[in-house]
Amino acid sequence: MIGFENVRKEYPGGTLAVEDFTLEIASHEAVALVGTSGSGKTTLMRMINRMVDPTSGRVTIDGEDVAGMNPVALRRSIGYVMQASGLLPHRTVLDNITTVPVLRGTSKTAARERARELMHIVGLDPALATRYPAQLSGGQQQRVGVARGLAADPNILLMDEPFGAVDPIVRDELQGELQRLQRELRKTIVFVTHDIDEAFRIGDRVVILRPGGRIAQVGTPQEILAAPADDFVASFVGADRGARTLHIERIEGRDVIVDADGRAAGVLSAAPARGGADEDRADGTSASTAGQEPPR
Amino acid sequence: MSWVLDNLDVIAGYTGAHLLQALPPIALAFVLSLPLAKLANSRGWLRTGVTTTSGLMYAIPSLPLFVLLPGLIGTGVRSPLNIIIALTLYALALMVPTASDGFRSVSRDVLGSATAQGFAPAARFWEVELPLAGPVLLGGVRVVAVSTISLVTVGGVLGVPSLGMLFVDGVRRGIVAEIGAGIVATAALALLTDALLVLLGRALMPWHHRRREERP
Structure with a gap:
């Protein structure tokens, strides 16, 4: 379970990224944070693994304030998937996937064995194991990213616009795969996107954000479509069009x-x-x- | 040509002395440039300052510097140490701006992602940032190596043993073959070092060369 309690983030210079954000995310739930740029969605997600520390308020995991946790250990316990550019270009596919387990002290042999399993799970040809990221297609890179995020078997998976850089057909395929994986693995997923269709597809619940991290509406896709809270939400989900x-x-x-x-x-x-x-x-x-x- | 064959031992001796003066500045400049470049990149004004200082450094003519340095640091006029120190300064002037560019060439997304995976700061530097700056750093070291090997010859004018002595001696005694030998040996040494650096780069950074092959 992840909790945001009256979280505020102000950057030096006065930029207010998040005004006052409160939300509880249940274990095994997939929550999509959706909003335009400046909505603070990525900032909010990065508070969970302490890439960003809030100016005030608390972020908790299973009731424990993350501010009291060692950031490096915390990050190793949380899966993180971002756009393809996040892979380490100087490491092979297999070494990218084993990054976190190796950092956590798992033996290289065990980590590689697990990485090969993961490659199978995310639908990657085993022959790609020794390639470098630049030698893969965008869709393959994304699958490596997902496999890397899952490698240490974390309870929480943070996904920062992971499918933003691939073409629509591949994106559709990857979204379908993620849904399938989530049915099996039941991780707690926080998924950041600016694409409302993607948010509706991935999220059990969707959080629609206004600028400054203000919540416009929280609910299941069905609830939001059935009863948009206001014109902003209606416009955002396309109900008005x-x-x-x-x-x-x-x-x-x-x-x-x-x-x-x-x-x-x-x-x-x-x-x-x-x-x-x-x-x-x-x-x-x-x-x-x-x-x-x-x-x- | 017969002069060369008769004096192979002399040429070999000068080549050894030449390398002993050239290699320490190359290695020192590489190692010292890393923290200096990191420091320069941490503040905008510092980076501007470092770039300007480096440019000015390089504008100082080498011969006067070789002559002045013993007076400043108290070494003997013909000590190879003068050459090593002066050449390290020149090498730094080339290497620090390059290393600064090298670190800036590393994608911020990749660094952010490495942090998110749980790399501690030191591990992130050694295992991610440094290797990814590698191609640019290698480019800098190659220029520094060739330039340093060529600059060592200037010491010959002052009588510090190096391949430069072959020009000086050859000119004084009017032996064309000796002058030629000095030029060819210096160039060969520079080319050989450069080739070794390229091979080293291929061995250390295989990812950089396989990048454009067999992309589906």
Whole structure:
């Protein structure tokens, strides 16, 4: 469990990154922090592993204030995934994945064995083990990043716009893989993104942030879509543009879901199928998926 | 040519003396440039100051410096120590700005990510920042090595033994082959050192060379 209690972050020079932020994140929950640049989302996430220390307020893990923990040890206990540029360019794929276990004192042999398993879990060809990051595609680099984040088997996984640098098709694939992994591993995930569709797809709960880390709304994707707290949220999730306002049209004997512009968004199936539902989702809207979310 | 064959032992002796004066400045400048560059990078005004000072240093002509230095530090006029100290100063003037650029070339994202993985500050420097600055540092060391090896010859004018003595002696005695031998030996030494540095770089930084190969 991660707790933010009246957290404030002011940088020297007077920039106010976070005004007064309070939130509790349950264990095994995936929470997406979403907002534009300047919303303080990355700052908030970095307070969890003490990359940033709050000016006032507390951040706790399982009730214990992180301010009292050794930052280096704390960081080794928390998985951290960022954009591809975060991989160590001078280390091979295998050595990147074993970074944290080796720092924690695991033997190189054991760490490498585990790294090969992880490569399999995240869908990486074993032949890539001896490559350097620059020799991989963007999608492969991201998978290495995820494998590295999981290598020390942390309870908490922090993900800082991890799929921001890859093309939409690969991003969609990686998001699907992350959902699959999370169903199996049930980590506590804090996922930072500026993409609301990604936030809805990854987050059990989504936190929509205004500038200065002010919470506009917290809730499940369904709750936010059903009842946007205000115009800011409605605009942010696209409800006002009609992209989220779907209706059913009967075409050739099937119920086709159509958005306000008349574009087809999906097909309504007679009985919601369980599992494999993710692939059927056209754009991550909850209209086509309500009731299909697997139990968490 | 026969002069060269008759005097191989002389050339070998000067080559050894030459290396003994050239290698310490190269190594010293490399090692000293790292903390100086880190220090310079920590403050904007310091970095400007260091870059300017380095430029001015290099503008000091070498012969007068070789002549003046014994008076300043109390060594003998013909002591190789003068040459070593003076050449270390020149090498630093080249190496510190390069090392400063080298450390600045390391991606801040990678450093931030290394911190987030749990590298302690010292480990982050040795295992991430220094190796990643490596390619730029190597470029600097190569320039320093060639320039230092060539500057050692100036000591020959003062009678400090080095391959430079071959020019001085050759000119005085009118032996063209001796002058040629001095030039060729100095150039060969510089090229050989440079080649060794390139090989060393390949061995230490395989990631830098495999970067552009077989990208899917």
